[in-house]
Amino acid sequence: MKAVLQRVREARVEVEGAVIGQIGQGLLVLLCAEQGDTDAVADRLLAKVLKLRIFADDAGKMNRSVQDVGGGLLVVSQFTLAADVSGGNRPSFSGAAASEEGRRLYDYFVAQARAAHPVVQAGQFAADMQVHLVNDGPVTIPMAMSAA
Template identity: 60%
Template sequence: MRALLQRVSEASVRVDGAVVGQCGPGLLVLVCAMPGDTSDTAKTLATKVSKLRLFKDDAGKMNLSILQSGGSALVVSQFTLAADTSRGNRPGFSGAGNPDEAEALYLQFAQALRDLGIKTETGKFGAEMSVGLTNDGPVTIWLDTGAN
């Protein structure tokens, strides 16, 4: 699985003008399932996200995890993270997981975050979404499980 994490002071996702998911201070996680990913991959990624020290401690250093900071997460499916731009000017997305399996893994990832104690909301898989965020820092981290 591939994920792009953004530390945010707030984030929300809308479908047809209605908010379907949001978070306060915490992480916006754009996530893409890749061929070869499994439910174990989703759990491994969630564990990594939960432990990354991306939040400031009292001294202003990035020493706290989302769990330690009490932050929440907004998880949004983003198959374009699998873009292949090596040929021509139009990205290819054959590196993304098949939609049925990808949706299940996306939901398993979000549930794994919840199971770890992180308040987590999601977007709507496969929908045309509008994502708004206020990046805090900015802090943006790329994660790749390397399962593919």
């Protein structure tokens, strides 16, 4: 499972001009399920996301988590994180989970996030979305978690 975390001052996602998810300070989580990913992989990734210390403490050091600062999570599915560009100029997405399994794992991740954290918003799986954000820092962290 791959994710790109962006520390944001605010973020929102729109589908067909309507806002379907929005947060203030927190993390925009772009999420991709890959072949072989499991619920356990999603659980480990979520635990890391919630505890990752990338928010400033009183001394200005990255020492606080999204939970520590009471920030939100905006989780957006993005299968393009599985892109393989090693073979040419057109990306291959063959490493991404099949659509049904990708949807199941995305829904699972969002449900687990909502059970563990008070402010969780989500995009719409497989929709053409427009994501708006104010990246804070900027801080952008790529993450990968596998079954091994």
